[in-house]
Amino acid sequence: MRYLTAGESHGPQLTAILEGVPAGLELTAEMINEDLARRQKGHGRGRRMQIEKDTVQILSGVRHGRTLGGPIALVVENKDWTHWTNIMGAEPISKEDAAEVKRVISRPRPGHADLNGAIKYGHRDMRNVLERSSARETTVRVAAGAVAKQILSQLGIEIVGHVIEIGGIVSSPLRDASISELKRVTEESSVRCYDAQVEEKMKSAIDEAKKNGDSIGGVVEVRAEGVPVGLGSYVHYDRKLDAKIAAAVMSINAFKGVEFGIGFEAARRNGSEVHDEILFSEERGYYRRTNNLGGFEGGMTTGMPIVVRGVMKPIPTLYKPLQSVDIETKEIFQASIERSDSCAVPAAAVVAESAVAWELANAIVEQYGVDTMELISSNVSSAAERSKDF
Ligand SMILES: Cc1cc2nc3c(=O)[nH]c(=O)nc-3n(C[C@H](O)[C@H](O)[C@H](O)COP(=O)(O)O)c2cc1C
Numbered sequence: 001m002r003y004l005t006a007g008e009s010h011g012p013q014l015t016a017i018l019e020g021v022p023a024g025l026e027l028t029a030e031m032i033n034e035d036l037a038r039r040q041k042g043h044g045r046g047r048r049m050q051i052e053k054d055t056v057q058i059l060s061g062v063r064h065g066r067t068l069g070g071p072i073a074l075v076v077e078n079k080d081w082t083h084w085t086n087i088m089g090a091e092p093i094s095k096e097d098a099a100e101v102k103r104v105i106s107r108p109r110p111g112h113a114d115l116n117g118a119i120k121y122g123h124r125d126m127r128n129v130l131e132r133s134s135a136r137e138t139t140v141r142v143a144a145g146a147v148a149k150q151i152l153s154q155l156g157i158e159i160v161g162h163v164i165e166i167g168g169i170v171s172s173p174l175r176d177a178s179i180s181e182l183k184r185v186t187e188e189s190s191v192r193c194y195d196a197q198v199e200e201k202m203k204s205a206i207d208e209a210k211k212n213g214d215s216i217g218g219v220v221e222v223r224a225e226g227v228p229v230g231l232g233s234y235v236h237y238d239r240k241l242d243a244k245i246a247a248a249v250m251s252i253n254a255f256k257g258v259e260f261g262i263g264f265e266a267a268r269r270n271g272s273e274v275h276d277e278i279l280f281s282e283e284r285g286y287y288r289r290t291n292n293l294g295g296f297e298g299g300m301t302t303g304m305p306i307v308v309r310g311v312m313k314p315i316p317t318l319y320k321p322l323q324s325v326d327i328e329t330k331e332i333f334q335a336s337i338e339r340s341d342s343c344a345v346p347a348a349a350v351v352a353e354s355a356v357a358w359e360l361a362n363a364i365v366e367q368y369g370v371d372t373m374e375l376i377s378s379n380v381s382s383a384a385e386r387s388k389d390f
């Protein structure tokens with residue numbers, strides 16, 4: 001499976017075209033809208049989220065609630081577009097109108113794609129960069145992820161993204177919570193964190209940063225359970241599924257690093273304290289005593305829960321401006337802004353969940369790849385039986 005997205009932050013709409021989704025998958029706009037609404041929530045979001053009410057239109061590839069096997073076109077409208085029709089319209093504008101509607105952005109914001117993008121594409125107006133580099137695009141990535149999650153759910157695979165750290169405030173280590181419990185608890189949390197003890201502290205940290213004109217980042221974690229053994233492969237670098245998942249998480253705006261299981265902590269432990277011992281029971285087949293490696297060995301799934309974390313840097317647009325240089329005058333200036341999120345880590349947890357869901361679903365469709373959900377289900381079940389008795 002693959003997908004493309006198109007659309008600018010303040011243009012008319014965002015579009016995703018998904019190709020290779022098997023036929024016979026139950027899919028409704030309502031299923032996708034649930035995740036779109038989850039992405040919009042979270043303490044620390046800015047005024048834009050009060051304007052947008054993200055809902056999807058399914059424009060092709062689905063009939064009477066089931067996928068057909070053809071490309072699926074998904075569209076989410078930008079409500080804010082009505083305020084930007086002159087500035088963001090596709091048609092050429094006259095010189096006179098240009099003076100009125102086209103306030104050229106010549107001042108790059110540190111931490112954004114503005115300057116590098118302008119140099120790369122030769123744009124003297126950095127709106128031409130920021131419109132597409134904006135994380136508004138993650139809306140349709142979540143829509144694509146919601147389709148992937150339907151595939152996973154039909155195969156009994158559960159997945160959830162949640163927040164484990166914001167602005168240096170860390171939630172306590174996770175108890176033996178099931179994914180459904182994690183989902184239920186984090187859904188009710190204003191920061192998408194299961195640890196109610198630290199929720200208030202995280203909110204205060206966000207409020208404090210905002211009050212100071214600053215922003216904060218954090219760490220999100222995605223867990224997936226019920227994943228079959230042997231997705232991905234060790235035989236070639238570009239077939240390693242952990243690498244694909246890492247790239248998908250890293251591709252989320254503002255993400256700066258990814259780890260699996262105990263991750264960077266592995267550097268500080270002996271091998272005997274890292275590697276997960278192999279056990280066998282009639283009931284479970286092969287399993288691991290621990291899951292320090294987060295569900296991967298040799299670029300393949302072990303059948304243990306997948307545990308992947310990503311770190312999000314603080315939002316770069318700050319009310320407390322950072323120094324930059326105007327590309328027209330070469331003068332130093334202090335960037336000033338009208339609106340921004342002060343923390344988007346809770347929203348990013350939903351984006352990360354979607355990114356991982358897509359990679360997992362894609363790996364399954366590739367590996368058990370036939371054109372219908374029915375056959376994929378039966379192939380996955382017989383592969384599970386085979387690996388249990390192996
Ligand atoms: C859900 C989400 C919301 C974001 N909101 C903002 C925002 O309001 N203001 C901002 O400056 N950056 C925001 N960002 C981060 C920028 O999009 C990102 O830092 C920028 O595009 C540069 O990309 P890079 O950080 O990956 O290098 C957001 C990111 C995500 C994932």
Ligand SMILES: C=C(O[C@@H]1CC(C(=O)O)=C[C@@H](OP(=O)(O)O)[C@H]1O)C(=O)O
Binds near residue numbers: 048049052135139341
């Ligand atoms: C619109 C979304 O996030 C936007 C991501 C973003 C950025 O620079 O990445 C900047 C802000 O946009 P604006 O400048 O219009 O306020 C955020 O609101 C969204 O998440 O749906």
